Amino acid sequence: MVNSQTAVNPFATRLLEKFSHAQRKMQDGARNVLGSLDTRIAATPCDIVYTEDRVRLKHYRPVTPQRVKTPVLITYALINRETMLDLQPGRSVVRSFLDRGVDVYMIDWGTPTRKDRYLTIDDHVNGYMDSMVDVVRRRTHSQQINLMGICMGGTFSVMYAAMHPHKVKNLVTTVSPTNFDTEQGLLHIWLRDMDVDHMIEAFGNIPGDLLNFAFLLLNPARLMVDKYVGLLDNIEDKAFLENFVRMEKWIFDSPDVPGETFRQFMKDCYQKNLLIKNKMKLGDRRVDLNNLTMPLLNFYGRFDHLVPPEACERLVEVVPSRDATNICLDTGHIGIYVSSKCQKAFAPKIVEWLTEREMPPKPKRKPEKKVRAPQPQKNLFHEQVPMDIGATQLGVVPSDNPQHAQNV
Amino acid sequence: MKEAEKTTQDGMPGQPFFDYWQSWYEKEWKPFFNMPQFGMTRYYQEHTNQNIDKYYELQAMLTEFSSLLCQPIEKSFQAVGADVFSAGAQDGKADAGKAYYSKWISALEKEYMTLFRSTEYVGCLNKAMKTLNDFIISRQTVLEDMLKLLPIPTNSEMDGLYKELYELKKRVRNLEKEQVQQ
Known part of the structure; x- marks a missing residue:
């Protein structure tokens, strides 16, 4: 009897402790949930300086004297919203840029309705984007702008830069798919034979909820179970809860995607991989990546399950630009913008890279290793930046792709 | 029915049941919803029957798809369950829950990744999307039949208008650009 008590009591005591700890946690959590939480997103002050149909151009109010002379135009994807770049004060790419003296403009694609279903990629790239670029150029009296693209917005930026190279001084692509012939990502496998x-016939525009469901299915164990277990685990932590709600707000705020744009993106990119083959057409014009002679900085995440490394890294190999750099960060699709470990390796690196290219062109020198036969052009830098060197200097783990390794 | 009770080793467990259900529906019920209609209301009746048919197909497909999505859950519980019971018999650790949860969630993630890359899953996903699209299109047709009686424009009518608006705007924009260039 005594033996059995000594065996049971420690277990029961610990169990009781656990229960009382969980109870306290839930009480604190309930207080947090029912109390006042600061879950505002996109709080950095900005002005709407141009509107065309549903699309708006945001200009962020500067907080320090401008140090990068050429303005940066950020193009977000048509999936989810650009608010992700300004999710919370301490983890805001926009705020990081402003603090470092960058003049930031951003395209807000708005909420497409059924009347937008016929808008094509051509309308977005050569229509809206071109108008926005012209507005920024006019407002800032600049001949060229720095173009930065996020995910699908990066793919659009690549197309834009290839079709209007004279308007783009530097191109920054982040987690942007350009090579769709890969089996690394589930989306690439699932969409290959999708009708x-x-x-489009059934939906008109592709509903944001349908896309959200597809994204959740990419990893249901983590995104539908583990994430919320994590929330319960940390619910007594107010700051954690606020950040969690901010992320939930952003992730489920998904506008519909215009039908014709979705159709072309899926068929020409995901199914036929035309962009990287220089065969993609917008309207009646071909998107020729050989026009990408401007400096190019290409970021991607090693653990990105949406746009895997293979979908991003080939771009620098196919463009003629001799100043093309790949940077692979040890994170996922969204972590690159919001994770605390990437706050130092992402936005500051971009500003540093842009600042270096604000200086007068250096004298031409022979490149150490060419990605492709150079096509010299006036007023362009011809400095070869070995791939991933920037990442190494920053303490960010460089890509382990053998093709990259030989360039380091 | 015996066929339906079998589970395959390589393919989806339960697939024979869904195949049996599908063939039973196709043979016994589908012909009723596809028989020719007569008289003045024949088109309306045909559209409604088609919609019911597509609805049943969608329900069957969603059941099959959901069952496929539940497989990793079952497999992950099986994989971790044995560990939990054997360890539980040895010592009743009150704080072992986290470790088991972590093991289970990793097993679940692994099972899902295996499933999502399989041809069975991709085939089932495509079929599910096809039946969903078919149902939405057919529902739209029935709704448009009803809306004809009311002073409400249908999606097809609005789409026509949107298309014209889109083309007109594009033409105006191009003309504006040409004018600016001149």
Whole structure:
């Protein structure tokens, strides 16, 4: 009897402790949930300086004297919203840029309705984007702008820069798919044989909720179970809860995607991989990546399950630019913008890279290793930046792709 | 029915059941919803029957898809369950829950990744999307039949208008650009 008590009591005591700890945690959590939480997103002050149909151009109010002379135009994807770049004060790419003296403009694609279903990629790239670029150029009296693209917005930026190279001084692409012939990502596998025409016929525009469901299915164990277990685990932590709600607000705020744009993106990119083959057409014009002679900085995440490294890294190999750099960060698709460990390796690196390219061109020198036969052009830098060197200097783990390794 | 009770080793467990259900529906019920209609209301009746048919197909497909999505859950519980019971028999640790949860969630993630890359899953996903699209299109047709009686424009009518608006705007924009260039 005594033996059995000594065996049971420690277990029961610990169990009781656990229960009382959980109870306290839930009480604190309830107080947090029912109390006042600061869950505002996109709080950095900005002005709407141009509107065309549903699309708006935001200009962020400077907080320090401008140090990078050429303005930066950020193009977000049509999926989810650009608010992700300004999710919270301490983890805001926009705020980081402003603090370092960058003049920041951003395209807000708005909320497409059924009347937008016929808008094509051409309308977005050569229509809206071109108008926005012209507005920024006019407002800042600049001949060229720095173009930065996020995810699908990066793919659009690549197309734009290839079709209007004279307007783009530097191109920064982040987690932007350009090579769709890969099996690394589930989306690439799932979409290969999807009947996109049938989908457009049924839906008109592709509903944001349908896309959200597809994204959740990419990793249901983590995104539908573990994430919320994590929330319960930390619910007594107010700051954690506020950040969690901010992320939830952003992630489920998904506008519909215009039908014709979705159709072309799926068929020409995901199914035929035309962009990287220089065969993609917008309207009646071909997107020729050989026009990408401007400096190019290409970021991607090693653990990105949406746009895997293979979908991003080939771009620097196919463009003629001799100043093309890949930087692979040890994070996922969203972590690159919001994770605390990337706050130093992402936005500051971009500003540093842009600042270096604000200086007068250096005298031409022979490149150490060419990605492709150079096409010299006036007023362009011809400095070869070995891939991943920037990442190494920053303490960010460089890509382990053998093709990259030989360039370091 | 015996066929339906079998589970395959390589393919989806339960697939024979869904195949049996599908063939039973196709043979016994589908013909009723696809028989020719007569008289003045034949088109309306045909559209409604088609919609019911597509609804049943969608329900069957969603059940099959959901069952496929539940497989990793079952497999992960099986994988971790044995560990939990054997360890539980040895010592009743009150704080072992976290470790088991962590093991289970990793097993679940692994099972899902295996499933999502399989041809069975991709095939099932495509079929599910096809039946969903078919149902939405057919529902739209029935709704448009009803809306004809009311002073409300249908999606097809609005789409026509949107298309014209889109083309007109594009033409105006191009003309504006040409004018600016001149």
